[in-house]
Amino acid sequence: MEKQLINSLRNIFGGENVKTSQEELIAYSYDGYLKESLPEAVVFPLKTEEVVSLVKLANEESFYITSRGSGSNLCGASIPKKGGVVLCFSKMNKTIEINKEKRYATIQAGKILEELENELTPMGFTYPVDLGSSRIATIGGSIALNSGGMKALKYGVTRDYLLELEVVLADGRIIKLGTKTKKNVVGYDLMSLICGSEGTLGIVTQATVKILVKPETRKVMVAHFGKMQDACNTINEILAAGLMPAAMEIIDKLVIGAVEDYVKAGLDKNAEALVLMELDGSKRQVEEDIVRIFELFKKNNATRSEVARSETENENLWLARKSALPSMARCKPICIAEDLTVPTKNLYEVITRLTELTKKHGVMLGLISHSGDGNLHPHFLIDTKEEEEKADRILEEITPLVVSLGGTLSGEHGIGIGKKKFLGYQIKETELNLMKEVKKFFDPKGILNPGSFID
Amino acid sequence: MERAKDVVKRCLKCGFCVNQCPVYKEMKEEAISPRAKIRLIKAQMDGTLNNDRVLRKILNNCLMCETCFKNCPSGLHAADAIADLRVEFRKKYGLDWKKKLLKAALGDKRLRKLSAYWARIVYNNFVSNIPLPVDIPAGALKLSNIPKISKALKNQSLSGSNPKKVLYFVGCVDRFLFSDTAKATIKVLNKIGFDVEVSAEERCCGIPLMIGGDSGSLLKTIRKNVDLFTSRYYDYIVSSCPTCIVGIKKNYGEILKEADPEYYEKHKTVAGKMLDFTSLVARNVEALGPLKELCETVTYHDPCHLANSLGVTAEPRKLIKAVPGVKFKELRNGPSCCGSGGFYHVYFPEIARKIGKRKSDAIAETGASVTLTACPACKLQLINFVKNDNLKTKVMHIAEYLSERM
Numbered sequence: 068m069e070k071q072l073i074n075s076l077r078n079i080f081g082g083e084n085v086k087t088s089q090e091e092l093i094a095y096s097y098d099g100y101l102k103e104s105l106p107e108a109v110v111f112p113l114k115t116e117e118v119v120s121l122v123k124l125a126n127e128e129s130f131y132i133t134s135r136g137s138g139s140n141l142c143g144a145s146i147p148k149k150g151g152v153v154l155c156f157s158k159m160n161k162t163i164e165i166n167k168e169k170r171y172a173t174i175q176a177g178k179i180l181e182e183l184e185n186e187l188t189p190m191g192f193t194y195p196v197d198l199g200s201s202r203i204a205t206i207g208g209s210i211a212l213n214s215g216g217m218k219a220l221k222y223g224v225t226r227d228y229l230l231e232l233e234v235v236l237a238d239g240r241i242i243k244l245g246t247k248t249k250k251n252v253v254g255y256d257l258m259s260l261i262c263g264s265e266g267t268l269g270i271v272t273q274a275t276v277k278i279l280v281k282p283e284t285r286k287v288m289v290a291h292f293g294k295m296q297d298a299c300n301t302i303n304e305i306l307a308a309g310l311m312p313a314a315m316e317i318i319d320k321l322v323i324g325a326v327e328d329y330v331k332a333g334l335d336k337n338a339e340a341l342v343l344m345e346l347d348g349s350k351r352q353v354e355e356d357i358v359r360i361f362e363l364f365k366k367n368n369a370t371r372s373e374v375a376r377s378e379t380e381n382e383n384l385w386l387a388r389k390s391a392l393p394s395m396a397r398c399k400p401i402c403i404a405e406d407l408t409v410p411t412k413n414l415y416e417v418i419t420r421l422t423e424l425t426k427k428h429g430v431m432l433g434l435i436s437h438s439g440d441g442n443l444h445p446h447f448l449i450d451t452k453e454e455e456e457k458a459d460r461i462l463e464e465i466t467p468l469v470v471s472l473g474g475t476l477s478g479e480h481g482i483g484i485g486k487k488k489f490l491g492y493q494i495k496e497t498e499l500n501l502m503k504e505v506k507k508f509f510d511p512k513g514i515l516n517p518g519s520f521i522d
Numbered sequence: 523m524e525r526a527k528d529v530v531k532r533c534l535k536c537g538f539c540v541n542q543c544p545v546y547k548e549m550k551e552e553a554i555s556p557r558a559k560i561r562l563i564k565a566q567m568d569g570t571l572n573n574d575r576v577l578r579k580i581l582n583n584c585l586m587c588e589t590c591f592k593n594c595p596s597g598l599h600a601a602d603a604i605a606d607l608r609v610e611f612r613k614k615y616g617l618d619w620k621k622k623l624l625k626a627a628l629g630d631k632r633l634r635k636l637s638a639y640w641a642r643i644v645y646n647n648f649v650s651n652i653p654l655p656v657d658i659p660a661g662a663l664k665l666s667n668i669p670k671i672s673k674a675l676k677n678q679s680l681s682g683s684n685p686k687k688v689l690y691f692v693g694c695v696d697r698f699l700f701s702d703t704a705k706a707t708i709k710v711l712n713k714i715g716f717d718v719e720v721s722a723e724e725r726c727c728g729i730p731l732m733i734g735g736d737s738g739s740l741l742k743t744i745r746k747n748v749d750l751f752t753s754r755y756y757d758y759i760v761s762s763c764p765t766c767i768v769g770i771k772k773n774y775g776e777i778l779k780e781a782d783p784e785y786y787e788k789h790k791t792v793a794g795k796m797l798d799f800t801s802l803v804a805r806n807v808e809a810l811g812p813l814k815e816l817c818e819t820v821t822y823h824d825p826c827h828l829a830n831s832l833g834v835t836a837e838p839r840k841l842i843k844a845v846p847g848v849k850f851k852e853l854r855n856g857p858s859c860c861g862s863g864g865f866y867h868v869y870f871p872e873i874a875r876k877i878g879k880r881k882s883d884a885i886a887e888t889g890a891s892v893t894l895t896a897c898p899a900c901k902l903q904l905i906n907f908v909k910n911d912n913l914k915t916k917v918m919h920i921a922e923y924l925s926e927r928m
Contacts, residue, residue, distance in 0.1 A: 086553070090576040093565055094551075094558035099536055111550070138552065139537040157550040177550075179541055185855065202593075203537045329595045390595035393536035397596050400532050 068107035072128055076110055076152070079120045084111040084158070095153045098138035098145045099200075100485055101403065101455075106133070106147040111158045115233060115241060115272040121154060122270070123239040125514050133516045134266040136177060136205030140212055141404045142483030144265045148518030154270065156207050162186060163273065171230055171247055173275040176207030192278045195222040197314075199389045210271050213263030215479035217314045217388070218345070220439035222279075224479070226262045231275035234261055237268075237510035247275060260505070265481055266516040268509040282347035285313070286357060287381040290364045290372035291338035295319065298340035299415035301367040302438045305344075306411060308363065310356055314345040315439030316388050322433045322446075325394040330387040332380075335371055342369075342438075343388050345381075391435045392446065399431060399448035403458050406486075407469050408478030411441045417469060421445050424464055428457040442478040466492045482520035490520065523567075523610065524780070526603035530564040532596055533557065539590035539600065544859040545583060548876045554583050556590035556600040563603055578611055583870055585863030585877075586733055587826035602776075609737045617736060620868065625736050631725055631746075634694065635674070663867065667906040675701040677722045678708075684717040688802075689756045691747075691770065693763035694726050695898035696919075703898060706925035707762045707799055713928055714802075714809040716757070723750045727766040732773060733864055741781055744774050748785050751792045759792065762799045762921055764828035764897050765864070771796040772831065798828060800896050800920055804837035807844050813927040815847040820923075821890035821915075822850070823881065823904060824857035825897030838896050838920055845927050851888040853881075862903035878907040886913055893917045 068087070076085045086092070086109040096103040107130070112118050125132050131151025138145050147153050156177035163173040167190060174183060180194070180201040187193055198204050198216040208214075210232070215224040231245040244258040245251060261269055292298040298317050305312065318326070318341050327334045334341060344360065346353045357374060364372040375381045395402045409417050418434065421443075425432040431448040447458035466476055470493050477486055490499070506513075506521050513522075539556040540546055546555045553562075559581060565571050581604050590600045617625060675697045680687055688711055696704040704720075711718050728743040747770060751759055761767045771793055778786035803810070820842055828834045835857065842850055861867060861877030885893050885908060893908065893915045895901050904917045 086551075088576050089572055090562055090565075090580060091551075091553045093562060093570075094553040094555075097535055097561065099534075137537055137540060139540075155552070157552070160550070181541070200537065203541050326595070329597060390538075392595075393534055393538055394595035396532045396534045396598070400534075402534055 068130075072130070073108060075124055075128075076108060076121070079117055079124070080110045080112065084113070085109070095135065095138070095155065096146065098135070098143060099141045100143035100146065100483065101401065102143050102146060102484060104146050104148050105150065106153040107150050109153045109155055111155050112272075113159055115235065118154065118235045118270055118272055119239045119241060121152070122235055122237065122514075125152070126238060126512065129512075129514075131514055131517050132270070134207070134211065134270050136208030137179065137203045139200045139203045140208060140481060140483065141406075142212075142477070142481040142485035144212060144481050144483040144516070144519050145208070146484070148484060151514075151517075156205060159272070160205070165190065165192075165278070167192065169247060170278050170280075171275050172278050173231070173273065174206055176205060176210075176272050176274065178206045180204050180206065180209065187278060188281070191281050193281045194228065194276060194278050195313075196225050196228060199392060201389075206274055206276070207271050210262050210274060211264065211266045212479070212481040215437070215440070215442065217316065217437060219437065219442070219479075220315060221311055221313045226259055228276045229258050229262055229274065230277055232258050232261060232271055233273040234269040234271055237512065237515050242269075245275070249277070263481075265483060265519045267506055267519055267521060268515065270515070282349075284350045284353055285345055285347040285381065286353050287375040287384045288344045288346070288357065288360060288372065289334070289375075289384060290342045290344075290369040291335045292340045292342065293338065293368065293370050295340045295418060296415055297367045297369070298342050299418070299438070301342055301363055301369070302414070303412055304363050304367065305360060306439070308359065310359060312344050312356075312360075312439060313347045314343070314437070316343040317341065317434070317436040317438040318343070318388065318391055319434035321398065321431070322391050322395070322435055325397045325433070326387045326390050328397060329390050329394050330383060332383050332387045334387065338370060343384060345385075392444070395433050395446055395448055398433070399450050401449045401455070402433075403447040403449065403455070404480065405445045405447070405462060406442070406477045406480040407445065407465065407474060408440070408442045409469055409472045409474035411438065413472045413474070414438055414441055414443065417443060417465070417472070417474075420468055421461070421465055424461045428461055430454055430457050430461060437478075440478070441474070462489065484518060484520075487520055523606050525599065525776070526563055526606040527567070529598045529600060529603040530560055530567065533560045533598055534596065535561070536595075538595060539593050542589050542593040544585060544587060544589060544861065544877050545873055548873050554580055559584065559604060560598075560600055563607055566607065574611070578615075581607055581611075583873070585826070585859050585861070585866045587859040587863060588830035589826065589859060592830040605732060608733070612736060620865070621736065624730055624865070625739055634726060635698070663902070663906045664910070667909040668902065669905060671699050672701045674698045675704040675720060678718065678720045680717045680719045682717065684715055686716050686757050687755065688716040688718050689751065689759045690718050690720050691724060691727070691759055691761040691766055692720060693761055693766040693898065695902070696762050697724075700898050700901065700919075703762055703901070703919040703921055706919070706921040709925045709928070710799075710803060710810070710921055711760065713811070714806040719756075721750055723753070727763075727769040729765050729769040729773065730864055732769070732777075740777070744777060745782070745785055748774065748778075748789050748792075752788055756792075756795060758802055759796045760799055760802050762896070762898070762919060764798050764825050764832060764834075765899065767796055767798045768827045768831045798832060798834055798896070800828070800837040800841055801834055803924070804840045807840060810844065810924065810928065813845045813924070816845050816927060817847045817849075818892055819849045819851055819888065819890045820892045820894060821853055821885060821888040823853065823860060823885075823893065823895040823900055825895055825900045826857075826859050828896055829857045838894070841920055841924060842894060845923075851890055853884045854887055855884070860900045860903045860907075862899045864899065867903070878903060879911075882907040882911045882913060885915060886911065890915050892923065894920050894923055896920045
């Protein structure tokens with residue numbers, strides 16, 4: 068990047084908040100995905116006006132802008148795929164307001180979800196979008212990817228909690244979308260369009276989200292199964308029985324082994340599948356539901372099942388679940404996390420097919436599933452380029468089945484560059500063209516996050 | 523470099539370590555996060571970096587607190603990878619004057635004693651007695667906040683009073699600067715039924731040399747200490763300094779495995795006996811007998827090497843709660859580094875001060891009249907920061923707290 072341009076950036080952000088050394092550029096060339104690409108500069112905004120100035124400069128000088136929170140996404144959405152400037156929100160992370168009466172929180176884009184939750188908990192509130200990566204993910208990043216996480220079954224996903232967004236458009240105008248009221252039907256729902264657009268339509272600088280009163284109690288249950296099919300059946304029977312857990316997760320044998328080595332929660336490494344469940348609500352309701360769920364565990368041949376006895380045990384079991392993905396480096400050095408989602412009743416069918424395919428291609432498979440909402444994360448554990456291609460082939464072969472079942476190839480991780488080539492399987496030409504028109508309308512010069520899922 | 527190679531190969535870049543890192547929390551820049559340090563070490567190994575000037579600075583900006591290890595589901599030790607690189611850099615560039623001084627003082631048994639003696643004379647008689655027009659900073663510490671240096675602990679041999687024998691590995695700080703902690707440690711160990719030896723043959727544990735990347739003096743020191751540990755039979759080898767325990771238990775094994783197979787085998791025979799003070803006492807808590815009742819609010823700061831590297835968090839709490847009448851309050855947001863990081867605060871005083879301020883704010887919230895910890899370096903750092911903030915809380919090592927209540 069030319070010296071003059073760097074100086075212009077320094078004028079906007081101050082010298083401290085513009086980085087150009089080779090080492091700092093490398094640090095912003097990656098996120099949680101495999102691929103890497105170097106930016107030409109990294110800037111840290113502290114206020115929205117600085118973002119506006121940057122976008123105006125990008126229009127004048129023709130450079131790309133890729134927004135980034137903490138860089139924990141799994142599809143390469145925050146990698147600067149065509150170079151340019153990385154706009155990193157990590158320092159723009161203030162809580163503007165938490166309003167207990169009106170039940171909302173207004174935070175800047177760089178706020179980390181875990182830190183928001185730490186502020187809400189003592190007040191008796193919660194922001195229930197609970198990601199595997201909550202300890203690092205920012206609100207801005209989770210809006211860009213419409214993150215779902217552990218409790219989507221009962222509480223929905225990021226989009227369901229947005230009240231207001233402040234967005235900087237590709238020409239530098241600031242727009243405020245939504246209202247603080249729980250109901251609002253005036254105009255097109257642009258907020259929902261921005262949410263999940265992976266930073267390709269505008270730059271979210273601030274958000275107001277709904278917060279909920281923390282439930283009176285929560286209980287975490289675990290059950291081990293000798294067969295994956297029994298675990299899947301249990302999930303379906305719990306749903307059919309009209310029970311409403313906050314979360315229902317399945318992990319397979321390989322993953323049980325990896326997380327148990329880290330967390331030492333006393334999980335049975337010999338089990339083929341483990342179901343982890345959280346129930347929340349009134350004490351009485353939760354106690355009643357536990358009895359019914361134990362019966363269903365028993366009916367489906369659970370080899371061992373129990374309820375955590377303390378909040379520490381609850382936390383520890385969740386730590387095991389949330390560590391599932393990263394703990395897999397214990398098995399192989401590279402892990403490709405997939406994100407297929409199907410109707411819950413078809414979960415076992417897809418798992419069976421995946422197991423066949425990974426066997427056929429000789430790729431190691433670790434399975435995690437937010438099974439309550441049909442979201443399946445097959446992890447392909449590999450250590451060579453050749454195996455990476457095999458993983459791609461498995462995905463090519465499984466995708467038609469997923470689509471034919473009425474499923475989706477990404478439930479929550481996003482498309483980014485990771486799944487771009489598979490987009491055509493699910494989205495028809497008419498819709499894809501419409502999306503391209505939308506992109507062109509919002510960002511005619513194509514400066515925002517170029518190369519992410521849509522061109 | 524074997525450890526660094528392995529860490530670099532296996533990091534998935536999930537980022538779980540990033541916002542747990544105390545330095546990242548203050549700076550909010552990826553480049554100093556453990557994830558980036560690992561990625562940059564890879565770049566250095568691949569030969570993609572134009573030079574290593576910035577990398578050296580980045581790798582020095584690490585507290586070695588192992589919070590990243592504790593938060594790594596794959597169990598990677600970024601600190602080990604960083605230490606490996608520091609050794610390489612020391613070979614290439616030598617030591618700066620601060621580390622040269624440290625090496626001279628800690629690398630030799632007699633010089634260590636002599637340096638401590640003069641530090642005490644000069645500090646107690648001149649620095650702490652004369653009101654200074656300006657406060658002289660010593661890294662993140664203010665000189666006027668440092669307590670007077672106590673007389674060095676005397677060596678003591680086993681008395682034969684009890685068949686259970688402990689070698690007390692005192693460590694530099696508790697031996698030469700805070701011998702009150704050391705005396706209290708001995709008193710508590712005696713009380714729970716151990717005959718305690720403090721040996722003249724004890725050397726610096728070597729961790730400051732290792733963290734600074736000084737592998738030459740390190741090996742000499744390690745061998746001398748291993749000789750001491752194996753010189754006779756001990757039931758336990760105990761320290762009131764968790765960093766010393768991590769060093770002699772974990773790091774010695776790793777270093778000797780590569781550098782000296784004979785001493786590696788020798789070390790292996792005694793590694794299982796090495797324990798931190800709180801773990802040994804917690805196992806024998808009944809033997810403490812009835813403790814004096816105390817109606818006070820007490821909080822506890824987890825030393826990083828104790829909590830993160832050794833996983834010891836329940837034992838100190840068990841000991842604190844053994845005192846009747848105590849109201850124990852946890853610090854907000856759980857264990858987090860105090861910002862001392864050995865000599866980190868000398869090199870990065872600004873960040874260390876911010877981290878320390880966060881800690882003293884958390885202490886203030888508890889309203890505790892006693893703040894306990896189990897590490898001499900944390901103790902010094904905490905004394906400094908609670909003094910800065912005028913908190914009415916007494917900072918003590920758990921050993922002192924127990925011995926006062928016996």
